[in-house]
Amino acid sequence: MMRASDTKTLNDVRMRGFTHRTEVHSALAWIDASTTVPLPGETIALEQASARVLSDEVIAPIAVPEFDRAAMDGYALRGNDTAGAGDYNPLEFPVVGHAWPGRPFEGQVPVGSAIRIMTGAPVPNGPDAVVPAEYATEQDGRIAITQAVSPGQHVGHVGEDIARGSSVLAAGRRLRPQDVGLVASLGLSQLQVVQQPRVRLLVTGNEVRAPGTAKSAYEIYDANSMTLRGLLERDGAVLESHLRLGDDPQIIEQALAAPGADVILISGGSSVGAEDHAPRLLEKVGELAIHGVAMRPSSPAGMGRIGQALVFLLPGNPVSCLCAYDFFAGRAIRRLGGRPTEWPYRAQRAIVARKIVSQVGRVDYVRVKLGAEGVEPLALSGASMLSTTTRADGFVVAPAESEGFGSGSEVTVYLYECP
Structure with a gap:
């Protein structure tokens, strides 16, 4: 930690304003350069693997299926023996046994004979096809079939689903429930996945109170924490800690400098007010790479690092906080966790x-409504009005080289719906 005797010059913009704002594309380039590889892998139980990102390729240790198995309930026999069977020419076979899932028929099935078999049961030696039960009638130990089957019909063969030694899932894949089920079918109980980014959430502001607690008429409830916690869960992060710090610089500095997080988010205290300590403290204990971005809202956003941890300064106004997270912090968290940018x-x-x-x-982040006539801007300002994001259907991004979008032009709308 820096001492008073250190000669490092701190760039303090409090009560002075920004002399320069970084363009959004430059801020994004800094993030991408700082997150060139995901976090290392870790081993987890398969039960915890859904929605995690694979760090290693999955190779099948067994074939699926490992044995020829019935794909239908019915009777296993030799397909060539059924040639000519039909409604007006039923063929009869003696039933010499049965096979159940996990309980195979032992021994060889004689030529011209059949066994009763259930879906998933091993096909015994001799038969090579299954006649579905609806085309067979059993009586007194014999069946009469009314449909011919070809060799191999209604039989699942060894490795038909997955070949032993084949690549099943590639590294970098975000696991869906069916992916986890597929891994389970291979008998694997663990997977190597990318570590989830550990995020420390620091909330500043003497006026900020936790929801559910008493407050004075001039204090406010902490909405940003709840918004950010939901966004962190969406982006695959884990909350390392969540602290409400007030505006004491020493307490903020200690929370910044503590080890244990991959990413640190500071809500509030990022602008140019007298109590906006976060940028100066980040520069003191680490690196303030960017402070002030050419966008609306979120212009007071900033970013840097302390050791290996990335730090993002998120403005206190709720819409600015949401916008800065989505543009910058969320991008870094997703990249560190191996997710799409x-x-x-x-x-x-x-x-x-x-x-x-x-x-x-x-760059303008414009909340919009989608109506019968098309897209209408809901709010062009009001960074403290979080309700504009709940009344909006989504947002439109106006690039820096644009003066906006005229009526009749086509735009991309990003929808505020659960992914």
Whole structure:
């Protein structure tokens, strides 16, 4: 930690304002350069693997199935023996035994004979096909069949689903429930997955109170923590700790410098007010790479690092906090966790019904409604008005080189729906 005698010059913008704002593409480039590889792998139980990201390729240690098995309930026999069977020419066979899943028929089935067999049961020596039960009638130890089957019909063969030694799932895949089920079918009880980024959530502001606690008329409840916790879960992170710190610089500094997190998020205290200590403290104990971004909202956002941990300064206004997380912190967390860089929002193209105004030189994050006439901007300002994101269907991004989108133009809308 830096001492008072150190000669490092701190860039303090409090009560002075920003002299320069970093362009969004430069901020994104810094994030990508800082997250070139995912976190290391770890071994977890298969029961915990759904939605995790594979760090290693999965190779099949066995074939699936490992034996020829019945694909239907019915009777196993030799397919060539059934030639000519039909409704007007039923063929009869003696039934010499039965096979159940996990309980095979032992021995050889004689030529011209059949065994009763259930779906999933091993096909015994001799038979090579299964006649479905609906085409067979059994009486007094014999069956009459009314449908011919060819050799191999209604039989699942060794390795038909998965060949032993084959590549089943590639590294980098985010596991869906059916993927985990497939791994279970191979007998594997553990998987190597990318570690989940450990995120420390620090909330500043003497006026901020936890929901459910008493507050004065001039204090506010902490909405950002709840928003961020949901976003962290969405992006595959784990919460290392969650602290409400007030505005004491010493307490904030200690929370920043403590080990144990891959990413640190600071909510509030990132702007140019007298009590906005976060940028100065980050620069003191680590590196303040960027402070101030050419976008609206979230212009006071910043980022840097302390040791190997990435640090993101998220503005205290709720919409700015959400926007800065999605543009910057969320991108880093997803990359560290081996997930796709892109937003996990469903996107759709739509026509602008009412002009969306922007300003050249900055990126605008515009909340919008989708109506019968098309896209309408819901709010162009109001970074403290979180309700605009709950009333909006999604958002549109106006790039820095744009003055907005005129009526009738086509835009991409990112939808605020659960992914």
